[in-house]
Amino acid sequence: xxxxxxxxxxxxxxxxxxxxxxxxxxxxxxxxxxxxxxxxxxxxxxxxxxxxxxxxxxxxxxxxxxxxxxxxxxxxxxxxxxxxxxxxxxxxxxxxxxxxxxxxxxxxxxxxxxxxxxxxxxxxxxxxxxxxxxxxxxxxxxxxxxxxxxxxxxxxxxxxxxxxxxxxxxxxxxxxxxxxxxxxxxxxxxxxxxxxxxxxxxxxxxx
Numbered sequence: 001x002x003x004x005x006x007x008x009x010x011x012x013x014x015x016x017x018x019x020x021x022x023x024x025x026x027x028x029x030x031x032x033x034x035x036x037x038x039x040x041x042x043x044x045x046x047x048x049x050x051x052x053x054x055x056x057x058x059x060x061x062x063x064x065x066x067x068x069x070x071x072x073x074x075x076x077x078x079x080x081x082x083x084x085x086x087x088x089x090x091x092x093x094x095x096x097x098x099x100x101x102x103x104x105x106x107x108x109x110x111x112x113x114x115x116x117x118x119x120x121x122x123x124x125x126x127x128x129x130x131x132x133x134x135x136x137x138x139x140x141x142x143x144x145x146x147x148x149x150x151x152x153x154x155x156x157x158x159x160x161x162x163x164x165x166x167x168x169x170x171x172x173x174x175x176x177x178x179x180x181x182x183x184x185x186x187x188x189x190x191x192x193x194x195x196x197x198x199x200x201x202x203x204x205x206x207x
Contacts, residue, residue, distance in 0.1 A: 006035045008139065012106075029110040030124075031135050035103045035146060045159050046091065046101065050074045051166050052153055053087050053103050056145035058169055061085070061107065063145075064138045065125045071170040077107065082123035084108050105142065109135050 011027035025032050039046065050073070057077055058069035061084070069085075070078040077085035085107035092099040108124035110133075115122075125133045152158040167173040 006033055006143070008033045025106060026111070029108070031105070031107040031109055031138050031142070033105055033139060033142070035105075035143070037101045037103060037150065038099070039101060039150070039153065041153060043093065045153060045156070048153060048159055048162050049091075049101060049103070050087060050089050051162050052149040053089065053105065053146065055162065055165060055169070056149045057085060057087065057105055057107065057142060059145045060138060060142035061125065063141050065129045065133050067125060067128050069169070070172070071166055072172045073166065073170065076120070078120075079123055079128050081121060082128075083118075083120045084123050084125060084128070103146070107138065107142075109133050109138065 009025075009032040012025035012032050039049070051071075054071045054073070054075070054077070058071055061067055061069050061077065067079055067084075070080070072078050075087040075089075076083055077087070085105065088104040089101055090104075091101040108122060110126055111122075111124040112127065125138075149162075152162065
């Protein structure tokens with residue numbers, strides 16, 4: 001998978017997350033980056049890109065700050081019960097595959113306070129670690145981690161291991177009550193990320 005280019009912002013005035021939720025992104029306080037990928041992948045493997053991006057972000061945060069990230073699929077980076085970052089992926093498809101994908105990642109780094117009315121309480125790397133964290137070092141480490149995970153998607157065998165790797169770093173993959181938003185919102189308890197993902201792939205292949 002080839003990385004095309006990346007866009008780094010010091011501030012976002014109209015940042016958004018999944019389902020058009022607003023994302024707090026003040027100037028100089030977080031890492032806000034979008035990476036454009038041109039992935040020569042079949043569509044069923046592209047469904048793993050949000051998981052791969054989550055693994056890359058979690059790895060980068062731990063390397064730079066020493067903090068363990070809990071991945072709440074499909075796009076939240078949690079430290080304990082608080083949200084420290086988010087991922088938003090948008091893709092353009094073409095016959096037989098994906099033309100390009102934009103991986104947007106936002107991570108709270110220097111923030112000291114947040115709106116108390118947020119749906120999920122927020123935190124930052126410095127609030128949790130109690131020490132200064134370099135945005136530059138975090139960016140470089142994140143790009144290296146994302147490149148490694150992108151290469152993992154190239155091979156079917158390594159791509160199929162991604163869901164099980166997510167299960168090892170996520171407390172949300174099993175036994176968590178969750179709510180799915182959309183035209184037909186519903187609630188349920190997570191059971192098995194691996195079986196859910198590849199069952200969905202099988203259905204798509206047979207349809």
